[in-house]
Amino acid sequence: MGVINMQEKQYLFYEKQSLAAFWKTSMLAEKIFLVCWSINAVLMAIIFAVLTPMATDRGTAIFIFTLVWVLIFPGVLWISHRLVKAYWVIFKKEEVLRHGFYGQLKQKKKISYDEAAYILTGEAEPFVTPRPNLGPWYHRKFGDYLNVLDAQKHCLFTVRYSQENLNLLMEKCIHAQLMDIQTYRAKEKNH
Known part of the structure; x- marks a missing residue:
């Protein structure tokens, strides 16, 4: 057992880990969520690729579809990551x-x-x-x-x-x- 670094953040609900470590240590619900989230992201990208040539203004359609995709998929994951990482304590003297x-x-x-x-x-x-x-x-x-x-x-x-x-x-x-x-x-x- 180590000694506590008094100035180090102790995260309550967050652990930094690789995707392999996440897959090995995460709960089944988290794995299912990750797989479904990834499938949805790919399907949404395919739908956007199919719909873009049908748009009257392709430049605007590409911009809007890209923005929506970035906000929905990486954006929500980033917000969720920031939320759980926002809970910590530091023991001071x-x-x-x-x-x-x-x-x-x-x-x-x-x-x-x-x-x-x-x-x-x-x-x-x-x-x-x-x-x-x-x-x-x-x-x-x-x-x-x-x-x-x-x-x-x-x-x-x-x-x-x-x-x-x-x-x-x-x-x-x-x-x-x-x-x-x-x-x-x-x-x-x-x-």
Whole structure:
């Protein structure tokens, strides 16, 4: 196990990998999506190639078809890539720098370690995700997460589980209570 670089971004939902690594490690739904997306891109290019000679103004048709194709296929993939890459935390000496959408706002926020009241561990899915209700999906893809909550039980930040991350949080969040996710949920049900 390595030592955490305190200034390094810890991406929550993103891993840089080659297409071969993606194909080897991705879930079946992602592979199906990639194949269908590629087939649609090729079919759309063929349709544009067939329709362009039929247009009255070929130059305009080529421009519009090319623009539509670029926006629909590479453009949407780029936006999706930027969205998942926008969620990260950086552990600093005195605080955590958190980035991502929390509620309806894109936020970059500094959070003091002293604000942490609970550190949830175990088979935990992320409390914050790029798309609502996809915590279980990201949990299956990336494994367990650590969720750090304040005294009012609002999520301060989420980070992927690793023993190094847990050790760092236990060291820095001296007032926080370490709690298993199942114990936390049982306590929430009883209240």
